[in-house]
Amino acid sequence: MSIILGLNSYHADSSACILLNGKLVAAAEEERFRRIKHWAGFPSQAIAYCLEEAKVKLNDVEHVAINSDPKSNFLKKIGFTVKNRPDVRFIIDKLRNKKKRASIEDELKKEFPNMAFSGKIHRVEHHLSHLASAFMVGPFDEAVVVSVDGFGDFSSTAWGFGKQGKIAVEERVLFPHSLGIFYQAMTQYLGFDNYGDEYKVMGLSPYGNPRFLESLRQVVILNKNGTFSLNLDCFRHHTDSIEMEGKGGSPVFGCLYTNTLEDLLGFSARKKNEPLEEHHHDLAKSIQVMYEEAFFNILNAIYGKYSCENLAIAGGCGMNSVANGKIYRQSPYKNTYIQSAAGDAGGAIGAAYIVVGQLGETKEFFSMTHAYWGPRFSNDYIACVLKTREPELLAADCCIEKIENDQKLCGDTAAAIADGLVIGWFQGRMEWGPRALGNRSILGDPRRADMKDILNLKIKRRESFRPFAPSILREAVSEWFEEDDDVPFMMKVFQIRKEQREKIPAVTHVDGSGRLQTVLKHTNPRYYQLIEAFQNITGIPMLLNTSFNENEPVVCKPEEALDCFLRTKMDVLVMEDYLIQRRPTDA
Numbered sequence: 001m002s003i004i005l006g007l008n009s010y011h012a013d014s015s016a017c018i019l020l021n022g023k024l025v026a027a028a029e030e031e032r033f034r035r036i037k038h039w040a041g042f043p044s045q046a047i048a049y050c051l052e053e054a055k056v057k058l059n060d061v062e063h064v065a066i067n068s069d070p071k072s073n074f075l076k077k078i079g080f081t082v083k084n085r086p087d088v089r090f091i092i093d094k095l096r097n098k099k100k101r102a103s104i105e106d107e108l109k110k111e112f113p114n115m116a117f118s119g120k121i122h123r124v125e126h127h128l129s130h131l132a133s134a135f136m137v138g139p140f141d142e143a144v145v146v147s148v149d150g151f152g153d154f155s156s157t158a159w160g161f162g163k164q165g166k167i168a169v170e171e172r173v174l175f176p177h178s179l180g181i182f183y184q185a186m187t188q189y190l191g192f193d194n195y196g197d198e199y200k201v202m203g204l205s206p207y208g209n210p211r212f213l214e215s216l217r218q219v220v221i222l223n224k225n226g227t228f229s230l231n232l233d234c235f236r237h238h239t240d241s242i243e244m245e246g247k248g249g250s251p252v253f254g255c256l257y258t259n260t261l262e263d264l265l266g267f268s269a270r271k272k273n274e275p276l277e278e279h280h281h282d283l284a285k286s287i288q289v290m291y292e293e294a295f296f297n298i299l300n301a302i303y304g305k306y307s308c309e310n311l312a313i314a315g316g317c318g319m320n321s322v323a324n325g326k327i328y329r330q331s332p333y334k335n336t337y338i339q340s341a342a343g344d345a346g347g348a349i350g351a352a353y354i355v356v357g358q359l360g361e362t363k364e365f366f367s368m369t370h371a372y373w374g375p376r377f378s379n380d381y382i383a384c385v386l387k388t389r390e391p392e393l394l395a396a397d398c399c400i401e402k403i404e405n406d407q408k409l410c411g412d413t414a415a416a417i418a419d420g421l422v423i424g425w426f427q428g429r430m431e432w433g434p435r436a437l438g439n440r441s442i443l444g445d446p447r448r449a450d451m452k453d454i455l456n457l458k459i460k461r462r463e464s465f466r467p468f469a470p471s472i473l474r475e476a477v478s479e480w481f482e483e484d485d486d487v488p489f490m491m492k493v494f495q496i497r498k499e500q501r502e503k504i505p506a507v508t509h510v511d512g513s514g515r516l517q518t519v520l521k522h523t524n525p526r527y528y529q530l531i532e533a534f535q536n537i538t539g540i541p542m543l544l545n546t547s548f549n550e551n552e553p554v555v556c557k558p559e560e561a562l563d564c565f566l567r568t569k570m571d572v573l574v575m576e577d578y579l580i581q582r583r584p585t586d587a
Helices: 044-054 074-084 088-101 104-111 126-135 179-189 198-207 259-265 278-306 344-358 379-388 390-395 406-418 451-460 474-480 498-503 525-538 558-567
Strands: 003-008 015-020 023-029 063-066 120-123 142-152 155-163 166-174 220-222 228-230 310-314 335-337 398-402 423-426 440-444 469-473 492-495 513-519 542-547 572-575 578-582
Touching: 003 044, 003 344, 015 044, 015 344, 023 044, 023 344, 044 104, 063 104, 063 344, 120 344, 126 142, 126 155, 126 166, 126 310, 126 344, 142 179, 142 278, 142 344, 155 179, 155 278, 179 198, 179 228, 179 259, 179 278, 198 278, 220 278, 228 278, 379 390, 379 398, 379 558, 379 578, 390 398, 406 423, 406 525, 406 572, 406 578, 423 558, 440 451, 451 542, 469 474, 469 525, 474 513, 513 525, 525 542, 558 572
Parallel strands: 003 063, 063 120, 142 310, 310 335, 423 572, 469 513
Antiparallel strands: 003 015, 015 023, 142 155, 155 166, 220 228, 398 578, 423 440, 440 542, 469 542, 492 513, 572 578
């Protein structure tokens, strides 16, 4: 039996996965255990979980695959350094990061002192890992494969063709040109300076008009073959020491743009706490449209070479669900696969499957149709947690009921949602990737126009312009959305049919769109049954679904779910068979 441990280490969203005989057994991001968003250090706790889930020890592992190879594009790095002579601090930081990423053996020895690893370390180039993370676990025997990212191993973008479990990389866009850096810099410009805030720009963009598009076309220059370049006068990442990640903790980036960008746009960058005004909305729209122009320039150029209708996408920009939702309308592709952790975390799986191929095993062993690869907790475990926390629950005037009949549990929960209550839903194995997909979710009634305000007041405390997503029964998609497709990982935004929008205002964005998750009975039977029970009550085959957290990583353990429930104004918490509800007050 081959045992392969896959790692994303010293990138943002560090993670681990484990494969037994080519089949994925477990996968998780380190942030869920450390409780620090986008943790970028060594994923020791995720490794420990994967080993436990697979019922093996580190000394049983034969191969460790890492989604970074410092030797990749080495001559290109030397040529860039000689030609551009960047700040000496820039070079020192890069060498320091290279040294850290070469010490995996030492990290394993330090974190697992009683389990000596004697297997082989495989360093897999970053974008090859991305491409494999989409193609090698996807449904296609052959597909166009595309990775669009910030940077990894000196490249930002790669594409090629996957066939029969092998990937031929045909083209790369190298440092310092990057759509990921473009989008991140513009996100900073809009005053969203935390790592991973790009989704806020996507949420803001429907409120604006693309009146800055012509200016941004001077920032991102597109070529006929699909490649692109940045106007480097607008950026600092290639000359100054900017990146500060990989030291453990959340990644921190300094300012990526220069004053030239301010001169080009004609207004100063927004400070973090300044109000959002019309020109900010218009810039957000312009950023998104510019990204889409570059993205579809890539996709259409590649199609011209391969004429294959199957497309597999990965990389951090693969999380741009707005662009992804337009693929069938703005390109010739008919089938798309984007796995649930398209960003750096997913590279752990991609690296592991590259090693599967090197060992002569085939990708047909496994296809990822769901995202439930994290820890699970039994009713007995939850009962112990509730017993320990009983004084707090009594003080919060909560009642606890164990309901072992699935039909009654789902029926009671659906009725509570239909009555306007906010539900914490904690079931089964934790999701892999950033999206809550029905196992670590907060749920609400999509029919209520005020549900967004209720959620933000009670729990989320996030910007009012950000939309909430619908989870919908797969067979109902064509009735409610203008596109009909499998979207199991919430990676696409579709237009909701005009005649249906007023029925589900809580999940309809200002432009009439919704970032949907399609739910299948065989991949998540209890969540499917809950939505079905809500449909029986209301006639609506969907629920509002947002991540189970409050300005923190998505909850992993029952203790964290209970903490979030007690410190917010959530009405009901359902953990496996236990239903915990606050008694209503007279007020």
